[in-house]
Structure formats: structure tokens, C-alpha cells
Amino acid sequence: MGITSLPSTITTFPMPSEVMKQNREVVIAEEIGHGRVLTLNRPNNLNYVSEKVALTLGQKLEKYEKDDNAKFVILKGAGRTFSAGGDLERIYDARDSLLEGVCRIYWLFYHIHTYKKPHIALVHGMSMGGGVGLMAPMKFSVVTEKTFCSTPEANLGYHPDCGLSYILS
Numbered sequence: 393m394g395i396t397s398l399p400s401t402i403t404t405f406p407m408p409s410e411v412m413k414q415n416r417e418v419v420i421a422e423e424i425g426h427g428r429v430l431t432l433n434r435p436n437n438l439n440y441v442s443e444k445v446a447l448t449l450g451q452k453l454e455k456y457e458k459d460d461n462a463k464f465v466i467l468k469g470a471g472r473t474f475s476a477g478g479d480l481e482r483i484y485d486a487r488d489s490l491l492e493g494v495c496r497i498y499w500l501f502y503h504i505h506t507y508k509k510p511h512i513a514l515v516h517g518m519s520m521g522g523g524v525g526l527m528a529p530m531k532f533s534v535v536t537e538k539t540f541c542s543t544p545e546a547n548l549g550y551h552p553d554c555g556l557s558y559i560l561s
Contacts, residue, residue, distance in 0.1 A: 419448040420470070426463035428456045435471025441522040442479040443493040446500040453500075457508055465507075467526065468514040474539070477521025497522065505529035515539050 420431040430452055432439035449467075456462040469475055478497065504511065504526065513527035515535045520542045527533045527541075 417448075418442070418445045419452065421452050423462075426461060427466060428452070428459075428462045428464070429466045429468065432467070432469040432475055435469075435473070437479075438473045438476035438518065439469040439471070439523070440476050440479045441497060441500075441526065443496055446493075446497040450496070450500045450503060453503060453507065462509065464510040464512065466512045466514060467530070469516070469523075471517075473517035473523075474513070474515040474519040475523030475526055476518055477523045477525075501525045501529065518542075521545060 416433055418433055420429075420433045422429040422431070430449060432441075432445065434440060434442075434445070453465065456465050501522075510531050513530040513533040515527055515533055517538055518540060519527055521544060524541050524543060
């Protein structure tokens with residue numbers, strides 16, 4: 393017996409043209425009036441947080457924090473998910489040279505937690521591990537009915553990272 397059609401509960405969202413570009417940036421930064429919008433732009437990889445994403449987000453957040461015209465920052469994910477967390481394949485492959493990347497990612501989460509301007513997470517779909525670490529310290533998190541959050545590392549016996557053990561307590 394095969395599946396002849398998709399269930400009506402599955403919805404797909406058309407991806408914006410900037411997401412469909414072949415050589416795309418990992419984070420798209422837009423300035424709209426007094427708002428600054430940062431879009432995680434790796435929809436084919438579930439918007440995982442890599443070292444490059446952490447570096448780019450950190451640089452943009454620092455820039456916007458010093459910019460008097462920027463009154464608030466919005467963080468969102470391109471495609472069907474907000475963020476599936478860290479790039480586990482990269483972490484496994486680079487286990488000998490991992491310290492710098494992990495420090496950069498943890499610094500990003502700390503910077504978000506201590507950010508001085510209002511910041512908002514627009515979350516749709518999956519937010520797991522480091523994705524929850526991105527949205528939880530935000531001043532506001534706006535979620536849809538299709539959003540689900542998870543810290544799968546807790547099921548493996550690890551404590552939630554990215555500041556979540558502090559936030560969730």
C-alpha cells in the first residue's frame with residue numbers, strides 16, 4: 393500500500409527569492425526603517441548554527457547595538473524551520489580543533505542574553521538545541537502553532553547547553 397497524496401495538515405511555504413540563490417549568505421541582514429532583520433539562511437541544512445553563522449550574527453548584533461538608528465532586532469529562519477541547533481557533523485569532524493568554534497558560539501548566546509536593545513525571535517517549525525538557545529534569551533519570542541522546541545541532548549544525559557540550563561531553571 394503506497395501513499396497517494398500528502399495529508400492536508402502538511403503545509404509548504406514558498407521560499408523567498410533571496411533564499412533560492414545558489415551562492416547565498418548564511419545570514420541575510422536587512423534594515424527596514426528602525427528595525428533590523430537577521431534571517432538564518434541555510435534552509436536545506438535546517439538553519440543550523442555553524443561557526444560562520446555565529447560569527448556573522450555576532451558581528452551584526454554588535455553593529456546594531458552601537459547604531460542609534462536601530463531600535464530593535466528581529467531574528468528569524470528561512471524555510472520551514474527556525475534552527476535545528478548546532479552543526480553536529482562539523483563538531484564531530486573538527487573535534488581536535490573545536491575550542492575556538494564552541495567559544496564563538498557560546499559567546500553569541502551570551503551576547504544575545506545580555507543584549508541592550510529589544511530583540512525578537514520569529515519562530516516557525518523546529519527549534520532544537522542551539523536553536524532554542526538563540527530564541528530563549530530574546531526579550532520576545534513569537535511562535536506559531538507549528539513551532540516545537542526540543543533539547544535532545546538532555547535525552548542523552550547531557551545538560552542543556554547554550555545557557556539553557558540557566559534559563560530553564
